[in-house]
Amino acid sequence: MLSKVQLARHIGRRCLSSESTKHCQLLIVGAGSGGLGAAAILGKKFKTTILDPADHHYYQPYFTLVGGGLKSLDDCRKPMEQVMPTNVKWIKEAVDSFDPSQNFIVTKNGTTIKYDMLVVATGIHPDFSSIPGLEEGLKTPNVGSIYSPETAPRMIEVLKNFKAGNAIFTFPATQIKCPGAPQKIAYLTDEFLSKADKREDAKIIYNTAGGVLFGVKKYADALWKVVEEKEIIVNLQHNLVRVRPDIREAVFERADKTRVSMSYELLHVTPPMYPLREVARSSLAEATGFVDIDKLTLQHKKFDNVFAIGDCTNGLPKTAAAVAACLGVLADNVVSRSRGEELKAAYNGYTSCPLTTGFENCILAEFNGFTSEPMETFPFNQAKERRSMYVLKKDIIPAIYWKLFVKGRWTGPSTFRRLMRLGFS
Numbered sequence: 001m002l003s004k005v006q007l008a009r010h011i012g013r014r015c016l017s018s019e020s021t022k023h024c025q026l027l028i029v030g031a032g033s034g035g036l037g038a039a040a041i042l043g044k045k046f047k048t049t050i051l052d053p054a055d056h057h058y059y060q061p062y063f064t065l066v067g068g069g070l071k072s073l074d075d076c077r078k079p080m081e082q083v084m085p086t087n088v089k090w091i092k093e094a095v096d097s098f099d100p101s102q103n104f105i106v107t108k109n110g111t112t113i114k115y116d117m118l119v120v121a122t123g124i125h126p127d128f129s130s131i132p133g134l135e136e137g138l139k140t141p142n143v144g145s146i147y148s149p150e151t152a153p154r155m156i157e158v159l160k161n162f163k164a165g166n167a168i169f170t171f172p173a174t175q176i177k178c179p180g181a182p183q184k185i186a187y188l189t190d191e192f193l194s195k196a197d198k199r200e201d202a203k204i205i206y207n208t209a210g211g212v213l214f215g216v217k218k219y220a221d222a223l224w225k226v227v228e229e230k231e232i233i234v235n236l237q238h239n240l241v242r243v244r245p246d247i248r249e250a251v252f253e254r255a256d257k258t259r260v261s262m263s264y265e266l267l268h269v270t271p272p273m274y275p276l277r278e279v280a281r282s283s284l285a286e287a288t289g290f291v292d293i294d295k296l297t298l299q300h301k302k303f304d305n306v307f308a309i310g311d312c313t314n315g316l317p318k319t320a321a322a323v324a325a326c327l328g329v330l331a332d333n334v335v336s337r338s339r340g341e342e343l344k345a346a347y348n349g350y351t352s353c354p355l356t357t358g359f360e361n362c363i364l365a366e367f368n369g370f371t372s373e374p375m376e377t378f379p380f381n382q383a384k385e386r387r388s389m390y391v392l393k394k395d396i397i398p399a400i401y402w403k404l405f406v407k408g409r410w411t412g413p414s415t416f417r418r419l420m421r422l423g424f425s
């Protein structure tokens with residue numbers, strides 16, 4: 001929320017200089033998966049402006065394969081101007097503050113943008129600084145993370161550097177994007193070390209702050225078998241609170257608040273993640289800082305000309321798969337709102353996580369993120385590890401992403417699901 005002084009300054013600036021004041025019918029903040037997909041669809045219907053300071057758009061699901069040495073960073077990114085829809089105006093700036101009661105935002109450069117309708121798509125952000133010692137640790141050859149484009153390419157060097165000892169993988173106490181990824185990189189590490197003839201010298205440990213291995217029982221049961229076969233030790237309710245890179249030690253807090261230190265030769269950290277600070281301190285956010293929307297219509301609970309999509313929202317699953325399933329709903333409801341009609345489209349909770357269990361195997365988890373019930377596309381048991389699902393993860397889904405999703409032509413596999421299941425959803 002702007003202070004009165006800031007507000008007066010911004011309004012003053014708006015009146016004094018038309019250069020720094022813009023108006024658009026639809027403003028989208030954030031050009032990640034949600035923002036870009038929304039721009040591609042809604043840019044055809046409204047005079048649309050999109051705001052994002054980034055040079056590149058990333059296909060983040062590939063970060064896991066980059067960490068495992070199976071893909072390069074170049075495979076997961078494209079220059080932003082290459083993926084930006086042509087009929088949309090891109091302002092390469094970062095949002096600084098939102099004033100939804102007055103229908104404007106202000107950028108870090110002081111540009112005021114007024115809008116008729118707003119879509120927030122600013123994602124969720126890893127905070128490496130929130131764990132003492134982690135940032136220093138990430139500069140050493142023993143600590144890595146697939147959770148940023150800066151750190152993911154270094155993970156394979158951390159794997160190559162491994163000699164013998166504990167290889168520890170963590171899962172934090174906050175919400176994160178793609179909650180399956182922290183264990184996918186553990187499974188890739190298991191296979192990498194086997195191929196390098198070092199697996200017998202490694203004790204792989206998966207420490208999660210959570211109370212379960214995976215949130216959907218059907219897939220959790222399958223994953224417990226995978227960890228057993230791979231002889232991976234799982235410690236539930238172990239939250240990473242400190243890294244001591246000088247003595248290669250990681251400190252975990254257990255549910256009863258007692259602490260345990262573990263030495264490591266390799267440490268993969270999934271850091272705590274938070275919504276964008278500029279969103280969290282605005283009146284768009286609920287108490288935890290996420291945009292407070294109705295999870296079915298994606299419309300803001302207080303400001304009816306505001307919608308949100310993706311990881312910045314409260315209560316929506318945090319995957320690109322969920323974003324895809326929301327895109328059609330968002331587009332329909334934004335159009336309905338612009339016409340003053342009732343919002344009829346509703347998100348069905350679909351999300352998916354292709355759980356890479358090795359260099360050639362994958363369990364394709366597809367489920368309802370609200371009820372944790374499976375919502376599978378294929379007419380076979382998807383809890384089984386399959387090579388075909390690995391090909392889907394590695395080659396087919398990324399092609400769908402670049403050729404269809406970011407062009408607004410992919411809203412999830414629901415049509416295929418109905419076809420495969422002879423009309424039953």
Ligand SMILES: Cc1cc2nc3c(=O)[nH]c(=O)nc-3n(C[C@H](O)[C@H](O)[C@H](O)COP(=O)(O)OP(=O)(O)OC[C@H]3O[C@@H](n4cnc5c(N)ncnc54)[C@H](O)[C@@H]3O)c2cc1C
Nearest residue numbers: 030031032033034060061094095123178310311319320321
């Ligand atoms: C390692 C990893 C593995 C994953 N694996 C999978 C998977 O297998 N399957 C799957 O479906 N999903 C996966 N995901 C999750 C998926 O990538 C995200 O859920 C998805 O990208 C969310 O889209 P979004 O638009 O909400 O956020 P993002 O795509 O993160 O986009 C946020 C955008 O906001 C912009 N932004 C930031 N600050 C500002 C600002 N101040 N002003 C304006 N714009 C700003 C950023 O530049 C960015 O472009 C994975 C993610 C990671 C990191």
